[in-house]
Amino acid sequence: MALATYDLGIIGGGPAGYVAAIRATQLGGRVLLVERESIGGTCLNRGCIPTKTLLESGQLFRQVAKAAEFGIALPGTASVDFPAVMARKQAVVQRLVQSVTDLLLAHRVEIVSGEASLLSPQRLLVRSNDGATLEIQCRNVLLATGSDCADPALPGCDGEGVLDSRAVLSLQRLPESMVVIGASVVGMELASIFNLLGTRVTVLGRRSFLQAVDQQLARRARALFARRGMKIETGLELRGIERLENGMMRVGYTMAGREHFADGSVVLIATGRRPLTDGLGLAEAGIATERGFVRTDRFMRTSVPGVFAAGDVTGGAMLAHVAAHEGAAAAENALGGARALDYSLVPNCVFTYPEIASVGLDEASAKAQGADIAVSRFPFSANGRALTMGEEEGLVRMVYEKGSGRILGVHIMGPHASELIAEGQVAIRSGLTVSDLAELMHQHPTLSEAIMEAAQAATFGEAIHYRHV
Ligand code: FAD
Numbered sequence: 001m002a003l004a005t006y007d008l009g010i011i012g013g014g015p016a017g018y019v020a021a022i023r024a025t026q027l028g029g030r031v032l033l034v035e036r037e038s039i040g041g042t043c044l045n046r047g048c049i050p051t052k053t054l055l056e057s058g059q060l061f062r063q064v065a066k067a068a069e070f071g072i073a074l075p076g077t078a079s080v081d082f083p084a085v086m087a088r089k090q091a092v093v094q095r096l097v098q099s100v101t102d103l104l105l106a107h108r109v110e111i112v113s114g115e116a117s118l119l120s121p122q123r124l125l126v127r128s129n130d131g132a133t134l135e136i137q138c139r140n141v142l143l144a145t146g147s148d149c150a151d152p153a154l155p156g157c158d159g160e161g162v163l164d165s166r167a168v169l170s171l172q173r174l175p176e177s178m179v180v181i182g183a184s185v186v187g188m189e190l191a192s193i194f195n196l197l198g199t200r201v202t203v204l205g206r207r208s209f210l211q212a213v214d215q216q217l218a219r220r221a222r223a224l225f226a227r228r229g230m231k232i233e234t235g236l237e238l239r240g241i242e243r244l245e246n247g248m249m250r251v252g253y254t255m256a257g258r259e260h261f262a263d264g265s266v267v268l269i270a271t272g273r274r275p276l277t278d279g280l281g282l283a284e285a286g287i288a289t290e291r292g293f294v295r296t297d298r299f300m301r302t303s304v305p306g307v308f309a310a311g312d313v314t315g316g317a318m319l320a321h322v323a324a325h326e327g328a329a330a331a332e333n334a335l336g337g338a339r340a341l342d343y344s345l346v347p348n349c350v351f352t353y354p355e356i357a358s359v360g361l362d363e364a365s366a367k368a369q370g371a372d373i374a375v376s377r378f379p380f381s382a383n384g385r386a387l388t389m390g391e392e393e394g395l396v397r398m399v400y401e402k403g404s405g406r407i408l409g410v411h412i413m414g415p416h417a418s419e420l421i422a423e424g425q426v427a428i429r430s431g432l433t434v435s436d437l438a439e440l441m442h443q444h445p446t447l448s449e450a451i452m453e454a455a456q457a458a459t460f461g462e463a464i465h466y467r468h469v
Pocket of ligand 1: 011
């Protein structure tokens with residue numbers, strides 16, 4: 001047993017925890033970080049980074065298939081070497097985990113590999129992975145334990161051949177076919193990856209398709225994914241999963257009162273996340289929770305003074321950039337600051353192919369707030385750069401206030417939508433109007449001109465390079 005005093009003791013080394021650790025040391029704090037698995041958490045090890053690495057392989061495979069169209073002759077037919085795809089994914093993950101670990105050490109963050117729980121609001125019990133037990137005194141504690149895949153409580157969901165988003169990232173062989181249960185962001189990103197790599201994909205969603213996305217774009221995306229060979233069914237009731245004699249997996253569901261089945265070599269469950277709080281000692285420490293998630297205010301303070309929480313464990317948007325900002329704010333506040341989080345402009349990206357990204361209000365929520373709005377559009381099929389790339393699917397939709405022209409929301413489906421959305425975010429944050437963006441010279445030929453042209457469509461009644469007929 002050892003005792004030491006830290007300004008901040010952090011449980012969990014994902015984006016919330018490790019960013020908090022760095023920020024706290026920047027402010028002069030002495031910081032201990034306890035991580036039981038791997039630095040980087042879900043994001044680096046089994047979320048954002050591995051999925052986007054696989055997506056790049058899938059997109060490259062699709063690009064190679066179009067090589068002849070681009071005037072490039074290849075000696076044979078391209079194929080997917082799945083073990084090599086997974087090895088590259090793992091190499092990228094390991095490189096990032098190592099560089100974040102090095103960064104933490106360079107900031108003199110003390111890292112313990114092990115599991116922590118609260119003995120009291122200012123004392124942590126740490127069982128290190130090498131068997132030692134430590135009691136650690138901290139002036140402040142940050143709970144950044146994240147989330148894990150939720151159990152859908154579906155008969156047969158724990159059998160062989162049923163994977164969650166963690167297990168699917170360790171597959172050894174590319175499945176010939178896959179049934180994805182869940183038509184929201186994680187489900188659709190993984191469906192898109194495997195569809196690109198050549199797996200026959202069926203998506204089953206209980207509710208609507210990509211609920212978190214502007215529904216006009218979601219409808220277009222759904223049609224596009226269907227054209228690319230995905231079968232997508234939503235508005236259904238799942239019955240259960242069984243393994244057939246031939247080794248195939250079968251998912252039973254009812255839709256419009258009729259019974260249906262979807263078969264696949266594997267079933268992927270992507271139906272949501274649960275907070276990781278088991279054994280943390282929250283109840284004993286008097287920390288309030290809501291539906292299992294740790295309750296915080298906008299300063300990331302929990303119900304107990306000196307204990308902060310950030311990231312997925314608080315049950316907010318469950319995005320890495322949200323977790324990182326919450327972690328940084330929690331660190332600042334633990335060390336005497338008073339930074340409140342502003343959630344009004346959280347960018348939301350769906351890394352499918354093509355990508356979908358949005359920020360601010362969509363048409364429905366703007367109307368629900370009583371705003372008098374209009375929506376302008378510009379398609380990538382009329383954007384020079386998109387055509388050079390052979391990526392003309394998708395469009396920009398801009399929601400703005402009639403009269404003032406103030407931009408309220410930007411929604412993009414198309415190439416590099418997740419990069420382009422930053423312009424919308426800055427525009428809304430700066431209170432820009434559609435005419436401000438319409439008059440701002442954008443570099444040519446670029447995808448960002450589609451944003452300018454959507455603003456021009458709103459300002460001039462019509463874009464320069466597109467005529468609505
Ligand atoms: P986590 O990253 O989950 O980290 C929590 C850490 O705490 C874990 O490492 C865990 O081992 C550790 N821990 C838990 N309990 C203890 C304990 N008692 N003691 C010690 N350590 C403990 N978000 C995006 O913004 N963009 C994306 O593209 C994206 N893609 C995703 C793809 C998938 C498949 C998934 C599942 C998620 C994705 N996310 C994405 C979400 C993103 O990964 C999470 O929002 C983010 O990782 C949350 O960060 P966190 O620090 O709160 O928690």
